[in-house]
Amino acid sequence: MDLALPLDSLHRELGGRMVSFAGYAMPIQFEGIIAEHNWTRTQAGLFDVSHMGQLVFASADDVALETLLPGDITGLKAGVLRYSMLLNDNGGILDDLMVTRREDDLYMVVNGATKHDDISVFRAAGLNPQYRDDWALLALQGPLAVAVLERLAPGVGSLSFMRGGAFALLGVPAWISRSGYTGEDGFEISVPNDAVEPVARALLTHAEVRPIGLGARDSLRLEAGLPLYGHDLTPAITPVEAGLAFAISKRRKVEGGFPGATHVLDQLLNGAPKCRVGLKVEGRLPAREGASVVAAEGVVGTVTSGGFGPALGAPIAMAMVDAAHVADGTALGIDVRGRILDATVVPMPFFPKSYVREGAPR
The missing domain is CATH 3.30.1360.120 (Probable tRNA modification gtpase trme; domain 1)
Structure with a gap:
């Protein structure tokens, strides 16, 4: 229930x-x-x-958190949020999350469907977050x-x-x-x-x-081209494959020390075998999660999220695609119940973001 x-x-x-x-x-x-x-x-x-998990850690837990997350947690300043990911031993994504240093603690927001599993991972690492x-x-x-x-x-x-x-x-x-x-x-x-x-x-x-x-x-x-956990992000997808390498802080790229670091850092250096891409879909029929992405040689990927973009007036999708087919402008097809929809790899976001960044006029 x-x-x-x-x-x-x-x-x-x-x-x-x-x-x-x-x-x-x-x-x-x-x-x-x-x-x-x-x-x-x-x-x-x-x-x-409110289904999301709100967790509170002791400030001193920042060092231990870096054994589980690829972000710079110890360097966080008070009031600053950082997007990061909880990784498994192969560098696969167990969850994506936000962590903030507050004056007296570390505040973390994790996904609702994974929050209890996340807490178990943290506790297995010797951490004891408060589930608020x-x-x-x-x-x-x-x-x-x-x-x-x-x-x-x-x-x-x-x-x-x-x-x-x-x-x-x-x-x-x-x-x-x-x-x-x-x-x-x-x-x-x-x-x-x-x-x-x-x-x-x-x-x-x-x-x-x-x-x-x-x-x-x-x-x-x-x-906005933002990935959703359980769809565009899974334990079988690394941050590099997901297009989230920006969340691996510069210091961590040098030091490593997070789960799957050897594999993830090798992908950063030498490239990943597959990558998350944006697809503009021709026509009006949307491509849904699970649809095969095809090229001349056969299946080259899978749609991970798809639907109609109301502000764009057109269907769009995100897909995990073999590295040989991820360049912007690449023509691909999407198999929707036996019908091949024409699609083109395009940059994300599909619709411009409107964040008010530091130093911008308000």
């Missing part, structure tokens, strides 16, 4: 169409996926991402998100992308970071469970804000 999130009753009150996701009952849509997608691109969308299931997580995304949130938590507009801080929100403590997984400017807001409904309702009183479900969350991240 699916677990209920703290906002379950509000989702149902707002007409959310509920589905099972990562062991929870969650809204896949409210008004409709395309409408919610386009609203987030132009206004501000409110997402409930007493805190909920919201994401407010879109170009008007900052104007709305600034009214309720003055000062959040001073944050730049991948920065976070402690704020008072409706009189309760909140950890707010300028981050998200839509490609839009926006924020992730961590608050105690008993405060999340008043916070959500307060945000929804603003005309710029509407509730958004899982469907639009997926189409937004696809247009």
